[in-house]
Amino acid sequence: MREVFNLEPEQVPTSWYNILADLPVEVPPSRPAPPRNNGQAPLRPQLPLSMYRPSIGRKRFVPIPEPVRAEYQRWRPTPLYRASRLEKALDTPAHIYFKYEGTSPSGSHKINTALAQAYYYGQSGVKEMVTGTGAGQWGSALAMACHPYGMECTVFMVRSSYRQKPYRGTLMRLNGAKVFTSPSEETEVGRAALRADPDSPGSLGIANAEAIEYANDRKEARFSIGSGENHVLMHQTVIGEEALLQMELAGEFPDVVIGAMGAGSNFAGITFPFYRAAQTENPATRFLAVEPDACPKMTRGSYLMDHTDYSGVTPAVKMYTLGHTFMAYHIHAGGLRYHGAAPIVSAMYHHDLVEAISYGQNRVFESGAAFAKAEGLVPAPESAHAVAAAIDEAVKAREERKKRVILFGLSGHGLLDLSAYESYLSGETVDVVPTDEEIQKSLRPLLEPT
């Protein structure tokens, strides 16, 4: 049985896919950033228009600039595998496929958008990219992406993740980036967070707010974000476009496409092209977003106008959110500790075009370890969320005695997360779930009239 489906470098997509061209539902427009009354400089637009415009338009295919595509071809197309050993271990009639982004230089899908952004920002004259990062996958991807274009890179990394994964910081520095732990003393937002709680573990919201402030204070610097925004989702569609061709090689079309859900770019990357193709190939195909119990924005959040950053200086967007001040408990999958879901994914979820499910982290690591033993690849804790859902789908197929074609996105390897697996294997990993009261507390301010 064939287990690997490879494409030629020439088959790296020449265009990104803009799902707005095909969505039957409205994605509400964003609300301009609020005026700043704390004496800080007004927030400049941070996005190059050449990158931003196509991501809010209705053109279906957006050409990938040749220098970006040439970078992609250094490791893309990534492989798609049939997980036949996992199928055997589960004794399931399901066919399980996964698209593997762990072969990228940064070890995850994040570099797909990092390279695109570095290119567009560089073209518009920016000399320094500034960002926030949770688990560090985004930060290391951006650090790597800046170098080919001769740009500087500055990263605010969530403190709890930095402590637990110091080597992500090493990796960023090896790639020439400047790294601050967040909350930091570098910005007003960071200093305020430290005054409120000197031991603050930080959050992606705070790290991004720090990066925004830091970039806003420097003439040739701009803030860059690794997920959630339309353009980021669009850049990641190279994953699904390749996977479409590869599933064609396999001669099957998925009944369900599964992706882990942080802010949504990984999920969008693997699912959006299949959403388009499903209209003709298999309208019953389901799209399943998997989030952690600790940060259940879709399964327990509300569909509201909210900010993407902790301090509320960014334009508000309509999304499933736990509130931009929500502070998720620490989990190993730091990349999924973000309070909101991308506006496009949120609109699709609101109109039942996608489904969502959440898992506790012990179940996630159990699935990740089972997958590693069967397939010889260790998934990042974030990606292991998708593995857990794929295993559940395969078990359901076994119970129903029906074939089911399952495709999931394995967004990155877990070689920098082995300490998390060690903690799980030693029985030290705790399941953490916010109470309704905790969620309501951060949502309440959003429900009040402004």
Place this chain on the structure above:
Amino acid sequence: MREVFNLEPEQVPTSWYNILADLPVEVPPSRPAPPRNNGQAPLRPQLPLSMYRPSIGRKRFVPIPEPVRAEYQRWRPTPLYRASRLEKALDTPAHIYFKYEGTSPSGSHKINTALAQAYYYGQSGVKEMVTGTGAGQWGSALAMACHPYGMECTVFMVRSSYRQKPYRGTLMRLNGAKVFTSPSEETEVGRAALRADPDSPGSLGIANAEAIEYANDRKEARFSIGSGENHVLMHQTVIGEEALLQMELAGEFPDVVIGAMGAGSNFAGITFPFYRAAQTENPATRFLAVEPDACPKMTRGSYLMDHTDYSGVTPAVKMYTLGHTFMAYHIHAGGLRYHGAAPIVSAMYHHDLVEAISYGQNRVFESGAAFAKAEGLVPAPESAHAVAAAIDEAVKAREERKKRVILFGLSGHGLLDLSAYESYLSGETVDVVPTDEEIQKSLRPLLEPT
């Protein structure tokens, strides 16, 4: 300029290359294992004949069993890159190419032979593979390789490496292996080493001696070795055979081929096929083995009959060695702390068919960091030895104002070695070099008449 040279899965070699068919020099035969007079069971042959025989014969090409080749095709062919950004950073007229084995499931070249060995052992009825590992790359490769064939895997890992890289142990356990730190209490060899020095950092020689004893005491277990032996070198030639085709795509033939030198399988893998091709393509091509100052078996050792294991129970082979009781100082490149050079490589070195050079570890990490910054890939500390030599060759080309085509093997990524890079970046990495007296001490017993 084209920077990536990819091949199709169909271009994974169908045969391994046996350099004995083409060598103009003699590789002296091994001397049978000495009788054991300590009351232990006599040492059984550990190698399946189906694997061993072709590796001492004169047949040039040995067909790769189809199940092994199918496993290779899960990630092979591996990419070959032109390091044009490193060339630019060095301002050199040299063309630098590297063959990258870091995309394998185990993150290094080791799995090429691990899969072949697991296959042959399994075919001959073995149920448990036992081995010693230094830096852990070999142990994790063997753990991954055993699973597809339903075999158990037991690993003795050098204690100093285990302490510094605990996550290699996690990786092996995730792949279902049993892991002991060596010296251990599990074997007589281990207990003796602990009696002599309770704080012994261990060595690959001791770990292998423990694995041999452990396997010898169990009916369905056999010892497997990750480097040095003829068959291991042969399995690794898939690297060089692919690289030959890829250099053809690039339209160049190397003036020098460089590989890091532990016991020799990585070096052989990248160089042997080029040795064959050079006879017609470019007889002046040089082959350069790079070892650490801390374990200079080629540059400072002697060409003598010696054992491959610490306790001297294995057959003796003629090789460049520091003596099987040589205890190298700790360095981060644990995979290169082996006392001897493979018999084939040793014979070639003795007859000036290959060259050797050694570097201190600060120079090695400086080179690894420069490479990472330029190319976005972090080399394992072992592989960074080859990077250091490639940089030296490129600098010489600049000084001579002459083009030079350099190819080196990047045998694995350094994502599990970021703590070592952190130590280097913090200025905490120390260069350690054995004295002449230390080397003579472990060589002396070999010079005495037996």
